[in-house]
Amino acid sequence: SLGAPADIDKLSLAEQAYVIQLKAELRQLEAKFANPLAEAVGKKRDAAPVGNAGPPEKKARRSTFGKKFQLVCETRHLKFADLCVQVVKKYSSQFGTCDLYVTDYTENRDIWYYAPPEEQDGKERDGDDYGYSKQPKRAWPGPYGWLVLKVNVKDPHGQLVNTKVDEGDFVLLRNVKMKIMAEGAKLEGDMWRDNDNPSKINVVKLLNQDKPEIQELITRKEKYWAKRLAQHPPQPNESTKPSKSEKKRQKKQKQQEERAKTAADAARVAERNKHVRCSNEEALLMSVKDILDLDNARHTNTLPNGTSYILPFVNTQYRTKAHVVDYEPKSLGDFAVPPIPDCNEEPSPIDAMEWDVSQKYEWYFSLCLEDPSPAKARTPAHADTVKPRMWVHVRHEDAQFLFGNDMDDPQDLRTSPHLLAKLREKLCILWGNLEEKGGEGEGVASNRPFECCVQEYGIELEEEDPERARVPFGYKKLFRLFGATIL
DNA sequence: GGTTACGGT
Structure with missing residues (x-):
């Protein structure tokens, strides 16, 4: 210049x-x-x-x-x-x-x-073109x-x-x-x-x-x-060379993990909803309980100076097998909504004139997931043990992926009974008779666990939000469902 | 109310 x-x-x-x-x-x-x-x-x-x-x-x-x-x-x-x-x-x-x-x-x-x-x-x-000096x-x-x-x-x-x-x-x-x-x-x-x-x-x-x-x-x-650290979790450091015995131990552990994985694969194929397909097949399954990390084992960070604190969220993706025990909104008719206008975005004068936003609809709903009960434990004696539940949001794109190509684009479901029927049919495949039970699936028999991917993310709560005081650094942890398709 | 570099981040 x-x-x-x-x-x-x-x-x-x-x-x-x-x-x-x-x-x-x-x-x-x-x-x-x-x-x-x-x-x-x-x-x-x-x-x-x-x-x-x-x-x-x-x-x-x-x-x-x-x-x-x-x-x-x-x-x-x-x-x-x-x-x-x-x-x-x-x-x-x-x-x-x-x-x-x-x-x-x-x-x-x-x-x-x-x-x-x-x-x-x-x-x-630094003048070391061949990288001879390690660090x-x-x-x-x-x-x-x-x-x-x-x-x-x-x-x-x-x-x-x-x-x-x-x-x-x-x-x-x-x-x-x-x-x-x-x-x-x-x-x-x-x-x-x-x-x-x-x-x-x-x-x-x-x-x-x-x-x-x-x-x-x-x-x-x-x-x-x-x-x-939430956005860039520290990578395990390769430069610290593990000792011989440490290497041996790691190898053994890896073998064990692999064996466990094979067994787990067999087990999970045996009991899962075969009418739902999920991408990232190779990823290990994680339970809802472990994803939620209620004791913050994966969400605690220790600074170089020794102080540790709880991370509000970690940008990670998981794969889980769970069943749907509840959903929101309570009426399927509200699963499609007009898009929420983005307040941060300048309203384009062209958009405003060309078409009425209220004509456009998006899928938007949430599912509540719970770990499947082990087959043996499905007795009244064990039924009342409180299992952690995880709400996952299903955004428009993920819902389209979930419902597959044979599903039409969303419209006002109150005036499109055909689409509503189709939606109900799809969701029945996913959650069985949950809707008949009126949500809150206590003892839903026909509800087989399905596999899906879950992304953890965080949003900053508004200053006025009373919840803000209860979450670390004002950030709330949320989950999003993706990668699953109802066949 | 002020100069004094180099190299490194």
């Missing part, structure tokens, strides 16, 4: 500085009109400091650290700021100088972008994205940092001068000796975490990791 290389060279330092400043200010403007804290932790309101403090650019926010306090997302080129941050990484060098990599889990697009592992294409092999660098521990600020710390501050500050510590960095060195470079912080006050040290190690700024930081941090 600067023009031909020859012209770039002609730009004086002053001109370059001017360009940098303009760009930084442009960013500032953009940020003001977009999200104040952008996508660091998801949507806008996720990132707002807790306790109704409001967006950070509101001048009204007071900090216990004083008026110069800023979040990393607020810092700008050539401005001075007091930062309350956690140390992610520290590179010390001999001469009382050191590089601190810090974060408060707010996003600033002018700082260095740390690509998450899934974005790294492995091409940066050239220690993998970046995160956080990823535009969340980590580099601060160049010099004496006398460097003294203290070198000796007293460790990775993971919370620190207050006073009077950090922000700067972008050159066009294309990243926003960094500088802490140099104060010429008027040469012995003044502007680094304060914060020993307890009771400051509201630290509490808010930790909240953002947990939110970031919960979301990150």
Whole structure:
């Protein structure tokens, strides 16, 4: 954007500085009109400091650290700021100088972008074209994205940092001068000796975490990791070589699993609804109980610092064999609905004129699934043991797949008795006489378990939703049925 | 209310 290389060279330092400043200010403007804290932790309101403090650019926010306090997302080129941050990484060098990599889990697009592992294409092999050296660098521990600020710390501050500050510590960095060195470079912080006050040290190690700024930081941090780990569960690390005995054990376990799988395959074919076909035949079946993970065995994460917490959801797909014990809505006539208008989408004037949305219908219903009872246990004595139930949503596309090609597109079922009859016929194959029993399938005899795929996902609940307080980080775990077809 | 690089992220 600067023009031909020859012209770039002609730009004086002053001109370059001017360009940098303009760009930084442009960013500032953009940020003001977009999200104040952008996508660091998801949507806008996720990132707002807790306790109704409001967006950070509101001048009204007071900090216990004083008026110069800023979040990393607020810092700008050539401005001075007091930062309350956690140390992610520290590179010390001999001469009382050191590089601190810090974060408060707010996003600033002018700082260095740390690509998450899934974005790294492995091409940066660091002069090691053949990959001889196994791990050239220690993998970046995160956080990823535009969340980590580099601060160049010099004496006398460097003294203290070198000796007293460790990775993971919370620190207050006073009077950090922000700067972008050159066009294309990243926003960094500088802490140099104060010429008027040469012995003044502007680094304060914060020993307890009771400051509201630290509490808010930790909240953002947990939110970031919960979301990150839900969407990108850490891959089992191949580089850690298992020992010989460990390998043996793994092999044995694999054999056992395979044998169990073969047995399970035989058993599941023996008793399943053969009129329902399900894709991903090779995937292991998981019980409703295990998918629900009521004790959160698969939904607990432990951070590098040892604190653990419950993940609201994990982006995963399962395959299960279950039977339908209930459904929603209660009347089959309501299984097709006019599409819910997407509030986020600008209504297209063309759409509005061309056709009336109310003419269009979509499948939309939910099924309640339960693990099949073992054949022996189907006695009154065992019948009353409460089994976990899982509601799965059936969205339009998945319903079309479920009903197969011989099913017409949905319409208003109240005025299309033919389609309603066809729907009833299909569902009878799926759930037997459940509808006759009026839902709530207690002791539904003719209801054979069928196989289907289930996707776990999460949605963020509205601020006003009373349920929000009861789910981790405001996210609710939901399930969607897919991959099954009624033959 | 301010300059001091390199390389690395």
